[in-house]
Amino acid sequence: MPNASTNTRLRRLPAIATLVADGDGGAPHSWAEGPRFADAQQLLASGFAPDAVLLIPTEARQAATWLESLRRDARLGLAPLLLARSWGESVDALSDGIATSGESFTRCVAAIAARHVGIAKREAADGDERLLTFLYLRPDYILKPVADWRHERVYRYPLADVFARAGEDGFLMLERLRQRGLLEPTGLLERVPSCPGCGAGHLLFIETCPQCGSIDTAPQNFLHCYACGNVGTQEQYLTHQGLSCPKCSARLRHIGVDYDRALETLVCRSCAGRFTEPEVKARCLQCHNLGAPDDLTQRSYYGLRLSTGGELAARTGQVGDLFKLIDEFSQAHPEYFTQTLDWLLDLCRRHQEVQFGLVCLKFTNLRLLAAGLPRHRVAQMFDALAQRLRALIRTTDLFMRDDDEHCWLLLPQTPQGGMDVLLGRIAALSEDSTQDDGLRIEIATAALSSAQLDERITDARLLMGTLRNRAA
Ligand SMILES: [Zn+2]
Ligand SMILES: [Zn+2]
Ligand SMILES: [Zn+2]
16 A cells, blocks of 8 residues: 555656657666657647656657657647757757656656746747746756757757747847847857858868969978079979079078078969968858958857846746837837947037937836736836837937847937937836836936047947946
8 A cells, every 4th residue: 555655756756758769668767657659749749748758769860850849849848858868969958868767857857847836827939938938947057059060050059949930040049148138158168260151160261372362372492592692492493413593503502601491482383473371261161252261250159048137038028029019110220220320429520510319228127027017017018108209209310129128219410408308208208107006117218418428439339338337
């Protein structure tokens, strides 16, 4: 008779589905007693919702296919998926590791299940949102890039690739999450020079003739005759009697006395040019772009983990989708915005009559509101505020949404007085968003009029950085 405590333990045992490829009995895993399936498709089609899945494939390709199908599935994508053995780092990265014993398996599953409690149930979350949730469920998880020579970028984050929406670039998805402060780097792991044209990392570094660009260069010994100053290849000086100058016929006996070696050490077989340093070029093997190594893009690959902001976003949903309400009228792309600001700064320096205002708006408590209030209520509050904000913006102003907290307003030909009026109206927006229970959307602003510019502000990024800090 089982006693009460074993009963409790039995009840807590997770439901495990096992994927066993044909021909493998999976005998050593007697602790995984749940239903068995021949592959991922069969499990997905069965409608069975296990707490965890143990995978016993027979080869790496199969392991990858199974893991990819399960991770892409809305129902099972976040579940603990454990492998019976390692299949190499790019495959293992899609799993929750190797199950060495029933005990380690149960521990892993229980840890993930415990985190599930703190998460708002949102079906069909996909892309970056699913990735954030995945990381939230695994607090110590660090996303690491994996070297993969088959991949055009050479390095990739397998999990990001599998979670990315169709047509979305997994690497860029992570970059965006990092820029928005939802992921934070744990350390730089690799820097990969990449083609500025297509982003590929498969590059050929070739030495070319600086005069004609030919790759047909060869090292050569050049001799310099002291008597007449002639410079020629060693072969041209070689005679039966030893070295003698082909121009003045002087015998070259002692190096440093009769002759020396000229600095040029390379010759081009196409144009016969001589040179000391070949010109190094990088050729992209993907798009055949040929360029200087200095022009290559450097892609940085970090270990990445969920930040505190990312944790909040995973628990409450991203405030990013609230900002879609603002994106409708945020007509300026960040890059275009900074370019325009740079241009205005230049103009301002040269022409006294040019003036402009720059305002940084920071929604300081949006994440907190989103964490504490029902989603539809925050969305309603924010929508009302966004509509009023839109009404404040003149068609000549440039409005840009930067991230999940900051927006920017660039006001051309606006004197200090005009800007003060606007700042007052923005403060009123926040005031007007106050609800019956006293909650409201707080907006902090930091503004600068071109009249206040000094020589320390050299460019748009610096100016924006200064205002961002001031709005904090
Ligand atoms: Zn040449
Ligand atoms: Zn000579
Ligand atoms: Zn390329």
